[in-house]
Structure formats: structure tokens, C-alpha cells
Amino acid sequence: GNSVTQMEGPVTLSEEAFLTINCTYTATGYPSLFWYVQYPGEGLQLLLKATKADDKGSNKGFEATYRKETTSFHLEKGSVQVSDSAVYFCALPKGHNAGGTSYGKLTFGQGTILTVHP
Amino acid sequence: GAVVSQHPSRVICKSGTSVKIECRSLDFQATTMFWYRQFPKQSLMLMATSNEGSKATYEQGVEKDKFLINHASLTLSTLTVTSAHPEDSSFYICSATLNRYNEQFFGPGTRLTVL
Numbered sequence: 001g002n003s004v005t006q007m008e009g010p011v012t013l014s015e016e017a018f019l020t021i022n023c024t025y026t027a028t029g030y031p032s033l034f035w036y037v038q039y040p041g042e043g044l045q046l047l048l049k050a051t052k053a054d055d056k057g058s059n060k061g062f063e064a065t066y067r068k069e070t071t072s073f074h075l076e077k078g079s080v081q082v083s084d085s086a087v088y089f090c091a092l093p094k095g096h097n098a099g100g101t102s103y104g105k106l107t108f109g110q111g112t113i114l115t116v117h118p
Numbered sequence: 119g120a121v122v123s124q125h126p127s128r129v130i131c132k133s134g135t136s137v138k139i140e141c142r143s144l145d146f147q148a149t150t151m152f153w154y155r156q157f158p159k160q161s162l163m164l165m166a167t168s169n170e171g172s173k174a175t176y177e178q179g180v181e182k183d184k185f186l187i188n189h190a191s192l193t194l195s196t197l198t199v200t201s202a203h204p205e206d207s208s209f210y211i212c213s214a215t216l217n218r219y220n221e222q223f224f225g226p227g228t229r230l231t232v233l
Contacts, residue, residue: 032221034221036224042226043122043124043211043225043227044211046221046222046224089162104150104167104222105152105167108162110160110161
């Protein structure tokens with residue numbers, strides 16, 4: 001099945017600093033790629049997605065480009081804010097097995113804790 | 119956008135009791151819902167896949183009799199933690215699949231504390 005490796009944290013930045021969280025994947029074909037964000041005490045929210053190679057997903061100042069050459073989907077933001085403090089998860093479909101029981105399942109990276117200080 | 123709710127958001131119970139957690143898709147029909155468990159500072163662990171009108175599919179290592187899942191309608195799935203013990207204390211999150219691109223919409227989570 002597909003797998004994802006995510007940059008380990010925690011990451012601590014000052015406000016207005018540049019952010020990069022690395023994510024690389026191993027997959028069959030070209031599945032959709034996702035970044036989810038989890039704010040303290042809450043469930044996950046979809047931050048952005050890309051459905052095909054070379055697509056750039058963007059939302060709330062965050063961007064990630066689907067790069068098939070490097071099998072990467074790094075998350076970037078030019079100027080972080082205190083309110084961006086959260087856990088960020090890279091994810092992609094789990095892939096299909098012979099029984100087809102993986103439909104709809106996602107596999108997640110281990111998560112990166114981001115803390116932004118004023 | 120698609121909204122998924124969970125109820126309750128927090129529950130505290132005594133050891134040996136059963137707890138039911140509801141997951142609802144509020145503005146769309148979800149044929150497939152997922153249940154996750156998350157330990158502090160860790161990633162999500164998929165527990166089971168819930169399909170409307172059929173039995174849930176459990177991931178390896180998850181006790182079916184311990185975590186009962188019922189997907190009664192296209193907008194409701196329930197997770198019942200039976201005979202809960204302190205080691206079942208965790209954050210339980212559900213999600214629902216909207217389309218073939220595997221995009222999932224997550225509920226806000228339920229914090230279970232077993233005393």
C-alpha cells in the first residue's frame with residue numbers, strides 16, 4: 001500500500017517566519033494528496049489538497065505542490081502567525097489491495113507539531 | 119463545505135460501563151465513515167471502516183466486541199465502547215468520505231476518560 005513520511009517535529013518558529021514541513025510519499029499511480037491541520041483539542045480539518053501531479057493546493061496562506069519527480073508534497077507558508085500553532089498531517093489514500101477493502105482509507109504521516117511564538 | 123459532527127465532545131465514565139459516541143454527516147450522505155483513535159501527541163490510528171447497511175470492517179488488532187460500530191443510516195454511525203477500562207481513555211475521531219478522491223471530512227472528536 002501507499003505510505004507517507006513526514007518531517008518530525010516539533011517545529012518552533014517566531015511570528016512572520018517562513019515555514020516548511022516536508023512530506024514525501026510512496027504510492028502506486030498518482031493519488032490525491034492532502035494536508036490536514038489539527039488545532040488543540042479539535043478534530044482534523046482539511047487544509048489543502050492536490051489531485052494530480054504539478055497541482056498546487058493553497059489555503060490560508062499555506063501552499064503545497066504535488067511533485068511526482070521527487071514524490072513530495074511539502075507544506076509551506078511565507079509568514080506564520082501565532083494562530084497557525086497546531087499539528088499538521090500529510091495524508092494520501094492507503095492504496096488498494098486485492099480485496100478492495102482499502103477504498104476510502106487514508107494513510108497519515110506521524111504529524112508535525114508547530115508552535116509559533118509572538 | 120461538508121460538516122461532520124460528533125456527540126458527545128467529552129465523556130467521563132466509570133470503569134465497566136459502556137459509552138456510545140455518535141458521528142453524523144450534517145449536510146451530505148456518507149456511505150462510508152471511519153473511526154480513529156488518537157493518543158496524545160500521536161497520529162491517528164484507524165480502528166474501523168463503517169459502511170451503511172453492512173458490518174463494519176475492523177483493522178488488525180482492534181477488538182470487534184470491544185468497539186461496536188453501527189452504521190444505521192447514510193448520515194449516522196455510532197461507536198460503542200463496551201465495558202470501558204482506563205486504557206480505553208483516548209480521543210476518538212470519526213470521518214466521512216465524500217467522493218472517490220478519498221477526501222475525508224472529520225468530526226471534532228470525542229474525549230473519553232474512563233475512571
